[in-house]
Amino acid sequence: MSDTDDLRAILLEQVERLLSDRSGPDLLRANERGEWPDALWAEAEALGLPTALVPEERGGAGLGWGDAVAVWQALGRHASPIPLGESMVAAALLAAGGIAPRPGLLGLAVGREPVAWGRRAAAVVMTSGGIVLLQPGPATRQGRASFSREPADHAAPGVPAAEGRLPDAFGPEAALLAGALLNAARIAGALEAVLDMTVDYANTRKQFGRPIGGFQAVQQLLARCAGEVAAAGVAVAHAGRAADRRGLAGAEFEIASAKVVAGEAAGTCAAIVHQVHAAMGFTDEHPLHLFTRRMWEWRDGHGAERAWARRIGAKALERGGENLWPDLTAR
Numbered sequence: 001m002s003d004t005d006d007l008r009a010i011l012l013e014q015v016e017r018l019l020s021d022r023s024g025p026d027l028l029r030a031n032e033r034g035e036w037p038d039a040l041w042a043e044a045e046a047l048g049l050p051t052a053l054v055p056e057e058r059g060g061a062g063l064g065w066g067d068a069v070a071v072w073q074a075l076g077r078h079a080s081p082i083p084l085g086e087s088m089v090a091a092a093l094l095a096a097g098g099i100a101p102r103p104g105l106l107g108l109a110v111g112r113e114p115v116a117w118g119r120r121a122a123a124v125v126m127t128s129g130g131i132v133l134l135q136p137g138p139a140t141r142q143g144r145a146s147f148s149r150e151p152a153d154h155a156a157p158g159v160p161a162a163e164g165r166l167p168d169a170f171g172p173e174a175a176l177l178a179g180a181l182l183n184a185a186r187i188a189g190a191l192e193a194v195l196d197m198t199v200d201y202a203n204t205r206k207q208f209g210r211p212i213g214g215f216q217a218v219q220q221l222l223a224r225c226a227g228e229v230a231a232a233g234v235a236v237a238h239a240g241r242a243a244d245r246r247g248l249a250g251a252e253f254e255i256a257s258a259k260v261v262a263g264e265a266a267g268t269c270a271a272i273v274h275q276v277h278a279a280m281g282f283t284d285e286h287p288l289h290l291f292t293r294r295m296w297e298w299r300d301g302h303g304a305e306r307a308w309a310r311r312i313g314a315k316a317l318e319r320g321g322e323n324l325w326p327d328l329t330a331r
Contacts, residue, residue, distance in 0.1 A: 007063070037081050065243035090107065094125055096164075109124050117152070222272070
């Protein structure tokens with residue numbers, strides 16, 4: 001095992017242990033009421049997780065995009081109540097632009113989309129035409145995310161405290177591409193969690209004297225969901241590796257594909273798992289909806305699958321039909 005593999009394994013173990021010990025349905029519900037999880041964020045900072053994507057020479061862990069995808073899937077598996085992924089991306093963009101990351105929570109602003117927990121951010125990071133901007137925080141107008149009900153605030157324009165030019169590998173849409181990769185990875189992780197939850201429920205919930213998981217119709221539904229979960233996981237892993245090889249800008253096709261695959265999987269699997277759980281999955285006491293609502297939020301955030309599919313189609317038309325197969329096989 002290489003040093004990079006060792007680092008990934010260590011970080012994944014830290015994230016899994018942190019969220020297993022400190023997170024859970026009660027904390028997610030408190031989050032939706034607007035309660036900031038101080039202890040969880042403080043421990044994440046103590047482990048150096050917010051700067052994990054920052055190069056080692058700038059004080060980070062030097063994680064690659066492929067490694068970050070694995071960490072973000074873990075965040076999705078636990079429906080993480082802290083915007084750790086956004087802060088990781090924001091710190092990476094600052095470092096790439098030659099700006100030292102600020103301590104504390106860094107908000108990530110992508111276009112006009114709301115900033116997760118912007119009211120708590122020490123600063124907000126955004127990109128524009130290949131320039132990364134650091135906006136002092138918390139320069140936001142408070143709001144709330146639509147599906148997840150988590151605090152999400154709108155960035156207010158202002159004079160940036162610092163700005164820097166991103167390398168060509170990041171491209172002019174670095175924040176959008178990184179945000180799309182983050183959301184696709186979180187969906188892939190959350191899909192794993194809801195599938196496990198539903199299989200367990202199907203094996204314990206009884207109808208007509210036997211577990212409902214013993215009925216062929218339910219087995220077929222779960223098998224279809226498992227296929228979608230596997231496809232999403234493969235797509236986001238491939239996108240992360242492509243970003244490592246060619247940079248965010250060079251991996252636009254793979255990131256777009258991952259967002260499309262993960263978004264479609266979120267829709268298909270959410271319908272299946274709630275069908276298997278029946279009304280139980282929508283009750284306040286059951287944690288299933290805490291995951292599926294967040295999947296819907298991540299599905300829409302940073303470009304829904306229709307927008308990314310349109311991009312893929314436009315690029316294919318631009319290149320011409322004779323280049324479609326060579327372009328696909330070259331990747």
